[in-house]
Amino acid sequence: MIKVENVHKSFGSEKILKGISTEFDRGKTNLIIGQSGSGKTVFLKCLIGLFKPEQGRIYYGDNAIQDMDDEQQRKLREEIGMLFQGGALFDSMNIEENVMFPLRMFTKQKKADMIARVNEVLKRVNLENVNKKFPAEISGGMQKRVSIARAIVNKPKFLFCDEPNSGLDPKTATLIDTLIQEITHEYNITTIVVTHDMNSVMEIGEKVVLLKNGKLVWQGTNQEIFKTDNEDVTNFVYSSDLFKKIREVQLKEG
Amino acid sequence: MKYIQDIGSYFLMLKKVFGSFTKTSVLRHLIFKEINDLIISSLGIVAFISFFVGGVVAIQTALNMDNPIIPDSLIGFATRQSVILEFAPTFISIIMAGKVGSFITSSIGSMRVTEQIDALEVMGINSLNYLVFPKIVALMFYPFVIVLSMFLGVLGGWVAGVYGGFTSSSEFIAGVQEDFIPYQLFYAFFKTFVFAFILATVPSWQGFYMKGGALEVGKASTNSFVWTSVLIIAANYIITQLLLSS
Numbered sequence: 307m308i309k310v311e312n313v314h315k316s317f318g319s320e321k322i323l324k325g326i327s328t329e330f331d332r333g334k335t336n337l338i339i340g341q342s343g344s345g346k347t348v349f350l351k352c353l354i355g356l357f358k359p360e361q362g363r364i365y366y367g368d369n370a371i372q373d374m375d376d377e378q379q380r381k382l383r384e385e386i387g388m389l390f391q392g393g394a395l396f397d398s399m400n401i402e403e404n405v406m407f408p409l410r411m412f413t414k415q416k417k418a419d420m421i422a423r424v425n426e427v428l429k430r431v432n433l434e435n436v437n438k439k440f441p442a443e444i445s446g447g448m449q450k451r452v453s454i455a456r457a458i459v460n461k462p463k464f465l466f467c468d469e470p471n472s473g474l475d476p477k478t479a480t481l482i483d484t485l486i487q488e489i490t491h492e493y494n495i496t497t498i499v500v501t502h503d504m505n506s507v508m509e510i511g512e513k514v515v516l517l518k519n520g521k522l523v524w525q526g527t528n529q530e531i532f533k534t535d536n537e538d539v540t541n542f543v544y545s546s547d548l549f550k551k552i553r554e555v556q557l558k559e560g
Numbered sequence: 561m562k563y564i565q566d567i568g569s570y571f572l573m574l575k576k577v578f579g580s581f582t583k584t585s586v587l588r589h590l591i592f593k594e595i596n597d598l599i600i601s602s603l604g605i606v607a608f609i610s611f612f613v614g615g616v617v618a619i620q621t622a623l624n625m626d627n628p629i630i631p632d633s634l635i636g637f638a639t640r641q642s643v644i645l646e647f648a649p650t651f652i653s654i655i656m657a658g659k660v661g662s663f664i665t666s667s668i669g670s671m672r673v674t675e676q677i678d679a680l681e682v683m684g685i686n687s688l689n690y691l692v693f694p695k696i697v698a699l700m701f702y703p704f705v706i707v708l709s710m711f712l713g714v715l716g717g718w719v720a721g722v723y724g725g726f727t728s729s730s731e732f733i734a735g736v737q738e739d740f741i742p743y744q745l746f747y748a749f750f751k752t753f754v755f756a757f758i759l760a761t762v763p764s765w766q767g768f769y770m771k772g773g774a775l776e777v778g779k780a781s782t783n784s785f786v787w788t789s790v791l792i793i794a795a796n797y798i799i800t801q802l803l804l805s806s
Contacts, residue, residue: 339687354682355682356678356681356682376580380580380684380708381680381684383683383684384683384684386682386683386684388679388682388683390675390676390678390679392674392675394674394675394676394678394679395676396671396676396679397670397671397674398593398677407683408683410583410585410586411582411583411586411683411684411685412684441713
C-alpha cells in the first residue's frame with residue numbers, strides 16, 4: 307500500500323500540487339485521472355521519487371520515502387516497476403536485453419536463468435519471437451508490452467504506469483489495460499496508472515483519484531464515478547460526446 | 561548568473577558520476593562498447609586528416625623556404641614540431657569535439673527526451689555513473705589515437721616532402737630527429753589527457769541536462785561542439801603557459 311499525506315510541489319513560483327492526501331491499495335489498479343495540466347504526471351513523479359515534494363510525506367508500507375537514506379531509496383526502487391508514456395526502452399539494446407536489464411543490474415542469476423525469466427514474462431505479455439529485435443523494429447503497442455515485461459521481470463511490489471494508452475488504437479489500448487489489471491491481480495502488487503482515458507477508467511479503475519489544478523477533488527471506484535453529483539467529476543467524465551450521450555440515455559431510462 | 565549555475569551543475573555532475581557505482585560486470589561491458597563507439601570508430605577519420613595535414617605542413621614549409629642557407633632538414637623538423645606539439649593533440653581534439661562530442665550529446669540527449677534516463681533513475685541506477693563514467697574511461701585510451709595521429713602526420717610530411725621533390729628522405733629524417741626534447745612529448749600527452757576528460761564530460765553534461773524535444777537535442781549538440789572547442793582551446797593555452805614557458 308502507498309499512503310500520501312499533504313503533498314505539495316512547486317516549480318519556481320508555480321504551485322503544481324497543492325496538498326494531496328490519499329491511499330493506493332495493494333492488489334488493485336489505482337487510477338489517477340484529470341485534465342492535461344492538472345498535475346497527474348508531477349504527482350506520479352513525486353510518488354516514485356523523481357521529484358521531491360516541498361511538503362508532505364509518501365509512505366511505502368510503514369516507511370516514508372522522505373525518511374529513507376540513499377541506499378534505502380535505491381532498495382525501494384528495485385521493488386518498483388514503471389511503464390513510461392513512450393515505453394522508454396533502451397534503443398541500443400534488443401528486446402531480450404531490455405527486458406533482462408533489471409535482472410542484470412540487481413540479481414546474480416545465471417544468464418540461462420535470466421533468459422528463461424525473460425521468455426516467461428514476454429510470453430505473459432503475449433509476445434514471442436521478438437527477442438532479437440530492436441525497439442525501433444516493433445510497433446508502439448508491442449513496445450508498451452515489452453515495457454510492461456521489463457517492469458515486471460524482477461517481480462516488483464509496485465507498478466506505475468504513465469499514460470499507458472497514449473498513441474495506441476482503441477483495441478490495443480484495451481489489451482494494455484486488461485494486461486495491467488491481470489498482472490496487478492496475479493502478482494498482488496500496488497498499481498498506479500496515470501491516464502485521462504475514460505475507457506481505462508471504466509475497464510480497470512478499481513480506485514479512481516481525480517486531480518484538478520493540483521488538488522484532489524474526488525476519489526472512489528469506477529462504478530461510483532458515474533453516480534456521483536460532484537461537479538468536477540461530471541465536467542471531466544461528460545466532456546466527450548460519447549459519454550454525454552450515454553448520460554442522456556441513462557437519465558431517460560431513469 | 562546562468563554561466564555560474566552551469567559551472568556549478570557541471571561540477572555537481574562530476575561528483576555524481578563518481579558516486580554509487582554500477583555493477584562491475586555491466587560497467588565492463590559498457591566500457592568496451594564506448595571504446596568501440598568513441599575510439600575505434602574515430603581512427604579512420606583521424607588517420608585520413610593527420611596524413612594529409614602532415615603533408616600540407618611539409619609542403620607549406622618547403623614553399624616558404626627561399627633562403628638557400630636554411631637546410632632542407634627544416635621541413636622534417638617543422639613537420640615534427642607542428643604535428644606533435646599542436647596539430648595532433650589540439651586540432652584532432654577539436655575535430656573529435658565535432659565527431660565524438662556531438663555523438664555523446666545527441667545520444668544522451670535522446671535518452672533524456674525519450675525518458676530512458678528517467679527509467680534508469682526509477683530502477684535505482686545512478687544514471688550519471690552508468691552513462692558518463694564508461695565514456696571517461698574509454699576516452700583515457702584517446703592518447704593512442706593521438707599517437708596514431710602523430711605518426712601518420714609525420715609520415716604524411718615525409719611522403720609529401722620526398723615524393724613532392726622538396727627534400728630527400730635522409731634530410732627529412734635528420735630534421736625529424738633534430739633537437740628532439742622528450743619533455744615536449746610529456747607536454748603533448750599531458751594535454752591530451754586533459755582534452756580527453758573535457759571531450760567525455762562537457763558533451764555529457766550538455767546532453768544530460770538538456771530540456772525539450774528533438775530540436776533541442778540538435779541545439780545541445782551544436783552547443784556541445786562550441787563549448788568543448790572553447791574549453792579545449794582555453795585549456796591548451798593555460799597548459800602551454802604552465803608547462804612550456806619558463
